[in-house]
Amino acid sequence: MSAVSVCGLSKSFGLLRVLRDIDLPVEAGEFTVLLGPSGCGKSTLLNAIAGLEDIDGGTIEIGGIDVTQHEPSKRGIAMVFQSYALYPTMSVRGNLSFGLRVKSTPKREVARRIEWASRLLQIDELLDRKPSQLSGGQRQRVAIGRALVQQAKVFLFDEPLSNLDAKLRTEMRVELKRLHKELGATIIYVTHDQIEAMTLATRIAVMRGGRIEQYAAPDTLYEQPETLFVAGFVGSPSMNFLPGELVGGAMRTVRFGAAMLPLNGYAFRDALSARDVVIGIRPEHISLAQDAAAEAAIDAETLFMEPMGADTLGWFQCGEHRLAARLSPQVARGIGGRVRLSFAMDQISLFDPESEARL
């Protein structure tokens, strides 16, 4: 049984269809991230699951119960907002206990849960302060604490880290990961930051234009993107895309310009005849060819190097296409002029340029 099961969900704002026939099963204990550019409908989907947004069609089940028509408070969810949304006139303790008091939880139980949550989040020193007296990171902890004390079946996070500065964001990311591990909670998390998504998620749903493009584990998503959009959106710098043409009856080779690149047992989805394709290759799968005779290699002109510490991004021009390669700093030093780049062909992805789907 899924912890959350969204089926055929759709939603329009006037003529604009913001969610189109969304299916999203989330298993118990899973950390699902909704990832996409702004305006892709990810926050709307989260609000719909929370019951804060009316929907036009489809069903939402939480813990096996159809909650499509239920009030937000009756769905067994807790939510953390981007702006924290702490009640400014209440103390931290008041913020944590508000929901419990509304539900007439016994006083002793309220106290017990507040103590538990504030210990867990290390905010027990701050209980009597007002939100205005807290730093951004502390407010974020209180907001998470307010969700934790609810002991909900599912926790919903709406871009909770995007208001924090870079250093704090990294810290809170680790913190969230620890919390998820410790509590074994089911979490649905919205972000437009792919690093957050990759590091936190057990499964990522990449969204575009109100649709889920791919819903898979981070590794699968990264290594075998289902669509051109997913391939380009996940990963930084993004995947290199080159136009190619499949040649040979058994389709053992893809042609890019003058170069013939062998496809070593590429797992095609369906058998097809010779046709145009888009070759996708990640920067880390391009390296300097050891010798001029290397297979699966192309000639390119060096543009410039971007040293990033652990590795260096090399930018190369090949005809009208620009390529990024992730190189080791030692290799990158002293590169210049014309070079030969070799592709790790077992790591590439091929896409249909028309349907943008993986081949």
Added chain:
Amino acid sequence: MSAASAQARIGRIGLYTLLVWTCLFFSIPLLVVIATSLKTSDEVRAFSIFSLPASPSFSAWVKAWFAACTGLNCGGVHVGFLNSVRILIPSVIMSVFAGSVTGYALSHWRVRGANVVMLFLLLGAFIPYQVILYPLVKMFSTIGIYSSLPCIIAVHVLFGLPVMSLLFRNFYAGLPEELVKAARIDGAGFWRIFIWVMLPMSVNILIVATILQTTGIWNDYLLGLIFAGRDNMPMTVQLNAISTTSTGVIEYNVNTAAALLTALPPLLIYFASGRYFVRGITAGAVKG
């Protein structure tokens, strides 16, 4: 001292002279009224209105408060004062409350036709009173409460509602929407969110609204005259009756004392809360 700074000094002196004169010019009416109210009747008749009282006394104030006559009724303005208080307190409480709830509902809940409601509220805020006086009189006499305390209170609440609702709507629209969402997830409903989350954040705007309504209702003359009825005449209406009375000698000192007594409550409010009052005006003006 250099020539430039001497010139600047002369400029300063000129500026302050002008300011002092302007101040005096505008405060002369008030000073005359205060001086007159402290004179005896004989003194008022014998000397110019600009002369200062020879021996200031509050006897005219006492007479105005306890014994000034409206026609044959000689109870003083304290009758009107009490009437005004009786009208004021429920009117202010009810109009501020109704306005804050309406503003909250319009800004944070998806009300069907909220835009139409807003349009009517805006229209309501700008329609001149005179247009609706007659229909209102007819309506109130039809339901049988015309010329009574409930009638004048209802009128004040109705007339206050548009401006109060807009004031509160603008204030609440500035609060983050996620607060209401968070409270809804915490299980709070419309009223609980209003009372526990919104109202505690609204102290400033509540003070502003209360000041606006208190001064507005206290200073009202027209509505009180038409809707309050003979037994509930507010202080302003009574003051007018006292100063336009045509029987006997006109006691200017008593009239001016009565005028000052009537003006005192709003004046005190302005002095005590000028800060909030200015804030309220700008809140209404800037965020229209």
